[in-house]
Amino acid sequence: MMSSPMWTVPRLLLAALAVLWALPAHAGQLVRVGAAHFPPYTVRPESGADTGLLPQLVEALNRLQSDYQFVLVPTSIPRRFGDFKQARVDMAIFENPDWGWKDIPHTTVDMGLEDAEIFVAQREPQRGESYFADLKGKRLALFSGYHYEFANFNADPKTLAQNYNATLTYSHDSNLLMVLRGRADVALVTRSYLSDYLLRNEKVADQLLVSQRIDQVYHHYAIIRPTAPITGEAFGKLLRGLRDNGQMLKIFQPYRIAVVPVPDS
The missing domain is CATH 3.40.190.10 (Periplasmic binding protein-like II)
Structure with a gap:
């Protein structure tokens, strides 16, 4: 049985509306x-x-x-x-x-x-906040491309390596591991990242000394x-x-x- 023309138009309108409703919003x-x-x-x-x-x-x-x-x-x-x-x-x-x-x-x-950017070192007997007061002679672990205030925001890798005895990586985890394994003396890490890292690695929390000194906010x-x-x-x-x-x-x-x-x- 053929559809009545009277019903065909409303059905077409409904079909068109259904297609429009299915399309994503602007x-x-x-x-x-x-x-x-x-x-x-x-x-x-x-x-x-x-x-x-x-x-x-x-x-x-x-x-x-x-x-x-x-x-x-x-x-x-x-x-x-x-x-x-x-x-x-x-x-x-x-x-x-x-x-x-x-x-x-x-x-x-x-x-x-x-x-904030903060300093982190390996916890040792007699080592306290004064350890972070002077970076001279210390091996630094830094994130490549970051602009650090202690280096006058100069992010050039050669300058950081030559003037600050820095090793640069693309991983905060790697930098913290370098500190934990004695391959670096101080790592600079964002406070937000360290908070997340310690939640993921609770066992090493007592092995790290976190500075009150802030490199930059x-x-x-x-x-x-x-x-x-x-x-x-x-x-x-x-x-x-x-x-x-x-x-x-x-x-x-x-x-x-x-x-x-x-x-x-």
């Missing part, structure tokens, strides 16, 4: 966020695994609104400046203007997040290209939204990353 303007290996913020993004705090932040930003779709673009600590200048990425997160950005046109957005900023799809003002409003709904605390507090007040712009 995702908004694409904002490419540079993802460089910087644990625990970003962990080996080139592997394609969404691990670290940056993927969590991006997911929270995308859940918050639909005007922008934030996506991660793998880069590296040294390469991120070139990727930014050549517009391969629109923004870099967990940055600081002192880390080589001053001559690159950009807008900064205060993220209201603070971490990481006050995190977002660095945005002048022609990026999102403005600094708009991104700042999104971050305020995450602060207000509690997502910033939920993501960062477990890693001892402080969520601090942001001055009015």
Whole structure:
């Protein structure tokens, strides 16, 4: 039996509506966020695994609104400046203007997040906080590409090796193992990473001496290209939204990353 023409049109309309409902909602303007290996913020993004705090932040930003779709673009600590200048990425997160950005046109957005770089040595009898007062003659284990305040933010590997007796790696775990095995005297590690490391390696906690001395406080900023799809003002409003709904605390507090007040712009 053939369908009545009267019923054919409504059925076609319903079918069309069903197709539209099945399509994904408009995702908004694409904002490419540079993802460089910087644990625990970003962990080996080139592997394609969404691990670290940056993927969590991006997911929270995308859940918050639909005007922008934030996506991660793998880069590296040294390469991120070139990727930014050549517009391969629109923004870099967990940055600081002192880390080589001053001559690159950009807008900064205060993220209201603070971490710290601290000194770690092997615990020994009679060794205390004074051990970290003078680094001369000590073998240092550093993360390649990082800008350290004690070295005037000079990240050049040759300078660090020659002037500070430093071994550079791409792994905080490796640097801490060097200290534990007596191959380095002092490692510099982000407080957030050390907190996570000690949770994963409880047995070595009493073997490590953690300094009260801080090399630098990481006050995190977002660095945005002048022609990026999102403005600094708009991104700042999104971050305020995450602060207000509690997502910033939920993501960062477990890693001892402080969520601090942001001055009015």
